[in-house]
Amino acid sequence: MSGWEIGEYGGINSLRFSDNLELPVIRSSNEVFVEVYTTAVNSLDQLMTEGYGQRVLNTLRWISKINEFPLILGREFCGVVRAKGQSVRADIQIGDKVWGVVPPHQPGSIAEYVVVDQSVITRKPEGIDDIGAAGILYAGLTAWSSLYIWGLAGGLQGLKTSKGGGKGKRLCILGASGGVGTLAVQMAKAEEMIVTATCSTNSVQMVKDLGADHVIDYRKEDLKEAFRGLSFDIILDAAGLGSDYATTLPWSFSQYITLQPPVLNNTDANGLILGTLKSAINLLQSNVKTIYGYKGLLKWGFFVPAPQGIEYFRRQVESGKIKPIIDTVYDFNETKEAFDKVAKGHLRGKIIIKVKND
Ligand SMILES: NC(=O)c1ccc[n+]([C@@H]2O[C@H](COP(=O)([O-])OP(=O)(O)OC[C@H]3O[C@@H](n4cnc5c(N)ncnc54)[C@H](OP(=O)(O)O)[C@@H]3O)[C@@H](O)[C@H]2O)c1
Known part of the structure; x- marks a missing residue:
């Protein structure tokens, strides 16, 4: 072939x-x-x-x-x-x-x-x-697994059943213009969540059209001012910003989920056992920082090829809620x-x- x-x-x-x-x-x-x-x-x-x-x-x-x-x-x-x-x-x-x-x-x-x-x-x-x-599926399942599996549902049971469940939850999506971000915004709006999204200037209209309630242009706005005092149930980092970013802004969150876990880099550099150990220590250290800084819990998100997630997207696409x-x-x-x-x-x-x- x-x-x-x-x-x-x-x-x-x-x-x-x-x-x-x-x-x-x-x-x-x-x-x-x-x-x-x-x-x-x-x-x-x-x-x-x-x-x-x-x-x-x-x-x-x-x-x-x-x-x-x-x-x-x-x-x-x-x-x-x-x-x-x-x-x-x-x-x-x-x-x-x-x-x-x-x-x-x-x-x-x-x-x-x-x-x-x-x-x-x-x-x-x-x-x-x-x-x-x-x-849809690779980026979508990354968002789905991050929010539903790694986010331990966080009240988002609708992501499993497509029957709602996240209504009124506050979700912030960093990098809402990319493959994962554009789908995460649509998933969250299908759940009737309140969505704050960040993206650069030429994507602001697209992200608003996807349904985000509040769009922050990360290139133009002073992020410290824009986020000061805001509190989120979940922040999803779909911009590759990583764990350290969680403590850089004056926000708070129940969960900050980054799609940039260090696990594969650590195992590549140090082998399976040492690399996994190093990753566990990284996660602990990041959480000490975020919890000590009164921010919230930091987690890693991964793509998981979950059949329930694929079925979720099939239903949402057919009902016109996700494109x-x-x-x-x-x-x-x-x-x-x-x-x-x-x-x-x-x-x-x-x-x-x-x-x-x-
Ligand atoms: N852990 C996993 O299993 C897994 C799976 C899939 C993806 N990922 C990771 O998740 C991230 C998103 O993946 P993707 O496929 O959606 O990538 P993508 O399509 O490249 O999207 C990233 C988006 O973020 C925007 N962006 C960059 N810097 C930003 C910032 N500071 N604030 C807000 N937006 C920013 C980019 O646009 P501009 O630069 O023009 O602003 C771009 O639209 C990547 O880092 C990827 O490696 C991880």
Whole structure:
């Protein structure tokens, strides 16, 4: 099959197109073989070209008997089921259009075909095209897992059931213009939460249009003044600002959830055991700082390929409450340009790759 692979960690320049990649095979009766129509590039893909997370990911690959190289990136897709294992549930049939995610240790979806477990796909929601369907789940599940799982629900049970539950909760989203942020704003408004969002000047209108109640332009406004005395149930850092940022502003919060946990950097640098230990100490130290400063609890958020989260997004998309925000769509042969765009940042939603032309 054709696809983009890397044979060693050398950054974006190590990405190579090949039309001679081995077809992925169904290895368990729960797996599904999908022809990829559209996929996306996320910051994780770009970081993985540099070897980010290799200690943890190689351990998971070793457990699952998966080779590290050639490494195919791409964590989310929309496509058509071409084969399925015997135990795959009946609502997934050959020929169905599906959307799904690929766990980070598995061969990804920037290729003609991908094989994934049935738990990480559902039928593509109604009312969304193939491009949009490749631009919701990875970032969306990161926001969903952060708020619902790592945020220990925090009163947001609606994120599991789509039946409401966060009404009146105060959520602050830092980086509301990016892939995660644009979805987090829509999720929070679907829950009737009160949303304060930060973004830069040229995104203010877009973020207001997504429903944010209060938008702060972090480039123009004095953040100390803008946040002075404000209190939030949850602050979600979707701007890559990290743990230290929690104590820089005169706000308070019950929970500050950062999507920039140091775990993979620490394990890459120090090995699994020492790296994990170092991360636990980092988390403790950060919490001492935030609690001592009367701010609140600091937590890390991660992408989790949770079936309940995928089902949540399927329902929200079908009810029109969540829509994909797409920055740019690239052709398959422009995959390197798509990675460059992610590396340069300042995204307004998602970077999509059309793998199969209609
Ligand atoms: N832990 C995990 O499992 C996980 C999973 C997914 C993503 N992440 C991380 O989560 C973060 C968000 O991911 P993403 O895919 O949404 O990235 P993205 O699409 O690049 O979005 C980041 C957004 O933040 C804005 N921004 C940058 N600095 C800001 C600031 N100081 N205040 C407010 N907004 C700011 C950027 O626009 P401007 O620069 O133009 O303002 C951009 O729109 C990234 O750091 C990513 O690495 C972690």
